[in-house]
Each structure stands twice: as C-alpha cells, then as structure tokens.
Amino acid sequence: MITLPLLSSLLLLMQGAPAEPPATNAPADPPLAMPLIDARLSGCLAQARSDSAAAIVQAEQWRAEITAGSRALPLQCLGTAYANRSMWAEAEAAFAEAAADLAARPAPDPRRLSALHAQAGNAALANGDAAGALTHFNAGLSALDGMAVPGRVAAGLHVDRARALVALSRDDDAAQALIFAQEGDPQDATAFLLGATLARRTGRLADAARAIAVADALSPGNPDIMLEGGLIAAMAGDDLTAASAWRRIVESAPGSETASRAQFYLQQLDAMRSDAPSAPASKAPPPQDPDMQEIGR
Numbered sequence: 215m216i217t218l219p220l221l222s223s224l225l226l227l228m229q230g231a232p233a234e235p236p237a238t239n240a241p242a243d244p245p246l247a248m249p250l251i252d253a254r255l256s257g258c259l260a261q262a263r264s265d266s267a268a269a270i271v272q273a274e275q276w277r278a279e280i281t282a283g284s285r286a287l288p289l290q291c292l293g294t295a296y297a298n299r300s301m302w303a304e305a306e307a308a309f310a311e312a313a314a315d316l317a318a319r320p321a322p323d324p325r326r327l328s329a330l331h332a333q334a335g336n337a338a339l340a341n342g343d344a345a346g347a348l349t350h351f352n353a354g355l356s357a358l359d360g361m362a363v364p365g366r367v368a369a370g371l372h373v374d375r376a377r378a379l380v381a382l383s384r385d386d387d388a389a390q391a392l393i394f395a396q397e398g399d400p401q402d403a404t405a406f407l408l409g410a411t412l413a414r415r416t417g418r419l420a421d422a423a424r425a426i427a428v429a430d431a432l433s434p435g436n437p438d439i440m441l442e443g444g445l446i447a448a449m450a451g452d453d454l455t456a457a458s459a460w461r462r463i464v465e466s467a468p469g470s471e472t473a474s475r476a477q478f479y480l481q482q483l484d485a486m487r488s489d490a491p492s493a494p495a496s497k498a499p500p501p502q503d504p505d506m507q508e509i510g511r
Contacts, residue, residue: 258291264299269295286316286330293333309334310350317357319485325367328357335374344381351375369398373405376412385416404431407442414446422446437463437472444479457483 258276262269273292277285293308313330316322328491335350351374358368372395379388389412395405410425426443431441460476467473 219470233447251286254289255287258288259294262291262295266295266298284315284319286312286319286326289315290330290333293337297333297337297340300340302337306334306337306341306343306346309337313353315402324361327370328354328367330354332356332374333370335378336351339374339378339381344378348375348378348382351378365398367394369402369405372398373402373408376408380412385412389416390413402430403429403436403439406432407436407439410446414442414449417452419446423450434468437467437470437476441472442475443452444476448479448483453483453487 226419249287254276261272273288273295276288277292280288288314289308293312296302296305296308297486309330313327316327316330331350331354335347335354337352338344338347351371353466354371355368355375358371372391374392375386376395379385379391387407392405392409392412394482394494395402396409406425406429410422410429413419413422413425423446425445426439429439430436430443438458444456444463447453447459448456455471456479460480463475463476466481
C-alpha cells in the first residue's frame, strides 16, 4: 500500500482568477423588467474579463451616475473586476454591498440576491476568511427560503458551504452540506467528488469509493476524479488500480498540475515496489493532495 504524503493545510482558491467569480448559483433568468440594464451589466462584465482595471473605472462611474435606485448591478461588475485582479477583500466588499442594496429594494429577485451572496462568500474564501464566507453562503441560502427554484441553485451553495466548513475543521457539517448538494443536484459530479475527498480524509473509505464511482459515472475521464479515485484505491491497498488511474491522467492531461500530482504518486509507488531509495524528481516540493477548495473551481 502506497504511503501518501501528509495532507496539506487548506489552500486558498486557485491562484489564477477565473474569467468571472465562481458563478455556481448565478440566476438563470434575469428579471425581464431590466433588459437594458442587464445589457449594460453584460458589457461591464465583458470588460472585466478583458481589462479589469478599466472595468473598475467604468463600474465606479456607473455607480456614481445612480442618484436614486439600486446600485447592485454596477457593484456586481465592480466586484467581478476586483476578483479578476485577485483583490479579494475589495471584491467581497463590493458583492456584499450589492447584496445589501438589492435586499433593501422591494421584491428583490431571490436568485440574483443569492448569487451576490455566493460571490461575496467565494471572495471571502479566496481571501482566507472561511467564517466570513460561511456567513455569506448562509445568507445566500436564506434568500432562497420558500422560493420555487431548481434544486441545483441551492445545491451549488451547499457545495460552497462545504468548502468553508472544511476550512473551519467542521467535517461532519461539511459532509451533511455535501449530502444536501448531492440530493439537490444528482448530476453534479463536483458534489460527489468533494464528498469522496472528504470521506477519504476522514477515513470512511467505503463511502469514498461509492461517491467517487458516482462522480466518475457523471464525468468520465475527469482528471481530478481519476486522481481522487487513485488515492482512494491506494489507501484501500489496491495499488494496481491506483497506478492505472494515475497513468491515465499523465497520458491524457500532460503538463497539468493534476498530472504532476499523479506522476509524484506514481514515483512513490515505483520506489516502494523496487524497495530501493528514490531521489526526488526535482527540487520543487511534491505536489499537494487535492484540495477541497480547489476541486471544481
């Protein structure tokens, strides 16, 4: 059985900012009463992807133009632009202000309000504030209370909550949040992958194996799922299955961080099989165990 490296402490979200902040819970249908305003938001978000510094200026000007009424949309663009520059504290503040602004308006769209809370939470989580992130995610779920929305909308927030709960060492609560996510959206491979990762880390290998099998069926060939499947197999003593999974990653996703991790585990396995000391492949530190906050982001 392969000796796995010690589990690392939880990392921040992946270094490279996404084109837009995590939008797992973005409203599917913007309010029909605001098509022109939403068109302006779309343009601002597009600029945030191509030139975030200019988008910050544009969003601030847009916000200043509004002397009466909601400023939630320019604030949403502002938060997106900050997030794309990895200015997480500023992004969180902008998204949180947008959510508060929208909540103060008559009959706010619950999906849009929930999405803003989710974006604020993901910015907080990226900034290392898991407790603050959890507060935002809980507010996002509260915004959906009593609303007839697709289960996948709340499911995304439960996945986000699980990441924050793991960072707070509340593993049992995180596991329950992932169960809610899996029930809300049975087609979400990420929820099952994270469930498998958490089960493995807490020594529940049978649960981990069941969850990773579902994830693999939902997203076959996914390198993150194959990596986790190999780790579960290795911890169960099935080195042949582990090695097979990791080799497929190296072959199918060469040059990726996931392939680097898979190659490291293969080197460990080969060293144990040869019963000889092995030298590190490079001076770089070994790849880290898949992280609850990284997977699926």
